[in-house]
Amino acid sequence: MNVMDELVDAFLSRDLEISYVFNCQTEEILFDVSQSVTGEPEIDWDDEEVVEFLVEIPQISSEQAHEVMVRFAKKQNNNLAYQLLAVLNGKKPFRTFKDKVSQLGIERQWYDFEYGFAKERMTEWLESLDESFI
Template identity: 40%
Template sequence: MKLMDELVDAYLDNNFEHPYYLDLYTGQVILDIDEAYTGEPGIDWDDEENEERYIDIPKIDSNEAFYVMTKFAQRTESDPEDRLFDALNGHRPFRRFKDVLYELDLWDEWNKFEYKHAEEMIKSWMERLDIDYNELNEKHKANH
């Protein structure tokens, strides 16, 4: 899997019990939860070196996710009856939005749209922190 794909997956994983970190030495994306779940040892936060080595990957929050769904609904011509907007305005908007995506056969289009948004957010985050994606990507490739 490409580094950007892993970063996007971490960003879009809205389970806040899944803390993801980017290893600046290896370019690896690490899910830091109990070894029983991942089969990999967690990050040793008692080692001071690790505080500089690993950086917390941001996650999409519900407000931003709702905004992205709204932007998708605005640009979707395959929904002349505005069913996506109706889903967003009702009870359980996230679930209803996804149900309507399936009904309108827009799931693939939505996934591409959401991925593109997440990729832009990840690139912006890396730029703010002055992280060189290309350098990390080379490290990532070398470790796979």
């Protein structure tokens, strides 16, 4: 897996217990999570030497994720768009959207679309980092 794929995975993870951190010097993706989860110590954000090149990777918000699903739905033919938008306006929209995408046989298209969105965001994010990091 290349660095961009790892950044995309971190961005899309929406895991509230794990912070993903990018080492701008080594281009490694690190996890910052409770020691009780991994057995490894958490990142010491007070140690300037340790964190000099570390930046927390942003994660997609619920609002962004919902908007991406709406955009995908609107790119489909009328019948598919109607079905997808209907589940997005119902109960548990995230779960039912993914179930509907699977049921309609358009999972690959959905994941490609979602990946494309996330890759754009991560590319913009990398470009926004201070030049001294890269």
